[in-house]
Amino acid sequence: MIYADNAATTKMSEAAINTMISVMNDNYGNPSSLYSFGQKAKEILEEARNEVATLIGTANPREIIFTSGGSEADNQAIMSAAALGRKNGKMHIISSAFEHHAVLHTLERLKKEGFEITLLDVHEDGLVRPEEVKEAIRDDTALVTVMFANNEIGTVQPIREIGAICREKNVLFHTDAVQAIGHLPINVSEDNIDMLSASAHKFHGPKGVGFLYARKGIKLTNIIEGGAQEKGRRAGTENVPGIAAMATALKEACASLNENAEILKKHRDRLISALNEIPHSALNGDADNRLPGNVNFCFEGIEGESLLLLLDDKGIQASSGSACTSGSLDPSHVLLAIGRVHDVAHGSLRLSIGEDVSDEEIEYIISSVKEVVEYLRGFSPVWRDLMAGKTPFIL
Amino acid sequence: MTGQIMKRNKEDNMALYSEKVMDHFRNPRNVGVIEDANGIGEVGNAKCGDIMKMYLKIEDDVIKDVKFETFGCGSAIASSSMATELIKGKPVSDAMQLTNKAVAEALDGLPDYKMHCSVLAEEAIRSAIEDYKKSAEKTAQQ
Numbered sequence: 407m408i409y410a411d412n413a414a415t416t417k418m419s420e421a422a423i424n425t426m427i428s429v430m431n432d433n434y435g436n437p438s439s440l441y442s443f444g445q446k447a448k449e450i451l452e453e454a455r456n457e458v459a460t461l462i463g464t465a466n467p468r469e470i471i472f473t474s475g476g477s478e479a480d481n482q483a484i485m486s487a488a489a490l491g492r493k494n495g496k497m498h499i500i501s502s503a504f505e506h507h508a509v510l511h512t513l514e515r516l517k518k519e520g521f522e523i524t525l526l527d528v529h530e531d532g533l534v535r536p537e538e539v540k541e542a543i544r545d546d547t548a549l550v551t552v553m554f555a556n557n558e559i560g561t562v563q564p565i566r567e568i569g570a571i572c573r574e575k576n577v578l579f580h581t582d583a584v585q586a587i588g589h590l591p592i593n594v595s596e597d598n599i600d601m602l603s604a605s606a607h608k609f610h611g612p613k614g615v616g617f618l619y620a621r622k623g624i625k626l627t628n629i630i631e632g633g634a635q636e637k638g639r640r641a642g643t644e645n646v647p648g649i650a651a652m653a654t655a656l657k658e659a660c661a662s663l664n665e666n667a668e669i670l671k672k673h674r675d676r677l678i679s680a681l682n683e684i685p686h687s688a689l690n691g692d693a694d695n696r697l698p699g700n701v702n703f704c705f706e707g708i709e710g711e712s713l714l715l716l717l718d719d720k721g722i723q724a725s726s727g728s729a730c731t732s733g734s735l736d737p738s739h740v741l742l743a744i745g746r747v748h749d750v751a752h753g754s755l756r757l758s759i760g761e762d763v764s765d766e767e768i769e770y771i772i773s774s775v776k777e778v779v780e781y782l783r784g785f786s787p788v789w790r791d792l793m794a795g796k797t798p799f800i801l
Numbered sequence: 802m803t804g805q806i807m808k809r810n811k812e813d814n815m816a817l818y819s820e821k822v823m824d825h826f827r828n829p830r831n832v833g834v835i836e837d838a839n840g841i842g843e844v845g846n847a848k849c850g851d852i853m854k855m856y857l858k859i860e861d862d863v864i865k866d867v868k869f870e871t872f873g874c875g876s877a878i879a880s881s882s883m884a885t886e887l888i889k890g891k892p893v894s895d896a897m898q899l900t901n902k903a904v905a906e907a908l909d910g911l912p913d914y915k916m917h918c919s920v921l922a923e924e925a926i927r928s929a930i931e932d933y934k935k936s937a938e939k940t941a942q943q
């Protein structure tokens with residue numbers, strides 16, 4: 407099996423698994439308990455918090471709130487900024503058209519509650535323009551939220567520049583860094599970030615654990631009400647094994663970040679240049695400002711789900727932005743946002759490779775994709791019409 | 802009714818597609834083009850992600866041969882394949898009666914949100930037969 411869907415989730419690292427098991431075995435106490443066994447769990451929790459804080463470039467561990475993952479962190483960041491905005495009569499939020507649904511659906515909810523939402527264009531290259539952020543900011547802007555790296559096409563946004571503009575304009579800035587953290591260098595101080603969302607399972611940690619970074623002074627609104635855990639900002643007995651494993655995974659990922667990126671980029675660029683040889687195909691998103699492990703293509707004349715199923719038969723796990731894989735009638739909002747028309751957006755393929763992939767596996771992926779695309783085109787009426795000149799090629 | 806067909810593929814712990822669907826998807830029957838087809842039907846559109854094209858060779862009111870081309874997901878390809886099997890060698894009047902339900906049932910069910918693929922298969926065949934009837938009428942008039 408060649409697992410090429412690391413943007414969906416990753417394999418846990420051995421070190422993270424070991425941390426998790428050891429905490430489950432030896433330190434199963436409740437961090438809120440007063441006796442020493444509980445306090446030992448509390449210690450593990452706070453160590454993890456220190457670790458995470460340091461790794462993202464803040465000296466203040468209180469700025470880290472553990473959550474159930476990226477979605478919860480996104481919800482909390484946005485709902486908190488909205489509550490603050492509402493109090494100050496600021497009812498405008500700026501985001502981008504291709505955010506994760508954890509962001510977009512939260513914004514839709516706020517829209518129903520009276521907020522005005524501006525979704526910035528991400529252009530054909532899948533990049534937000536800082537100057538357009540600047541132009542969009544108004545006196546009543548409560549929040550700018552732009553993802554660090556896109557989960558489908560992997561484009562890396564000019565976060566530091568956007569953050570600087572927000573600082574200058576005195577507007578809160580949140581970034582969904584779920585795809586970026588552990589894969590790209592991130593420093594919340596240098597990158598001018600006020601709030602940041604992360605999820606452990608995207609950097610070889612466990613699923614169902616994540617964190618929200620919120621700069622000191624930003625009052626958070628609870629998404630989960632209840633006990634006084636996380637300084638009253640997130641109720642519920644802490645997932646101590648998961649949190650400890652997340653810290654282990656992040657430490658590991660950050661320690662080998664540059665080395666991993668080098669390996670991944672080499673494979674990524676080989677995949678991109680080889681798949682570009684397929685006639686009437688196109689890379690989605692900028693080739694350079696891109697996550698080291700992300701490859702995303704559209705192939706004209708075929709549909710993505712059948713491509714995925716046939717690749718699966720060849721032992722390759724990948725993903726697609728076709729409507730059929732999303733369970734809705736429309737293809738991926740990300741591909742539509744970068745201007746791909748429906749017809750070709752249905753024929754997309756995302757390969758998100760991991761550090762342990764070999765040269766041979768990359769070559770196998772290339773030959774398999776070429777073979778399957780050619781096979782599917784062989785009985786596609788769309789491809790027939792394109793080849794016959796009845797309809798013009800789009801790609 | 803659809804509830805019953807759907808049973809095995811509902812959002813439970815079953816695989817997305819039945820084995821039958823996967824078999825017809827992996828080894829589609831009657832793929833291709835009939836050069837001297839006397840009935841051709843094409844339905845769906847690329848915008849929605851599914852297009853089916855059916856080619857019929859009808860002689861003495863019997864479907865002598867049928868082939869298909871499909872742009873679409875796994876269940877679209879499997880539905881086309883199954884539909885061709887269900888009408889091959891059958892009288893045209895029988896083929897006209899083919900329902901999407903029959904296609905889905907023959908595939909041991911389709912997930913709810915994929916039922917439209919079986920509808921497309923039914924429509925593609927009907928459209929090809931209508932095309933045949935229209936050209937037959939024209940020939941008769943001449």
Ligand SMILES: Cc1ncc(COP(=O)(O)O)c(C=O)c1O
Binds near residue numbers: 477478508582585615
């Ligand atoms: C960009 C982005 N944001 C948010 C999420 C949601 O994270 P989680 O699955 O941890 O809730 C994901 C993961 O799918 C993602 O890729």
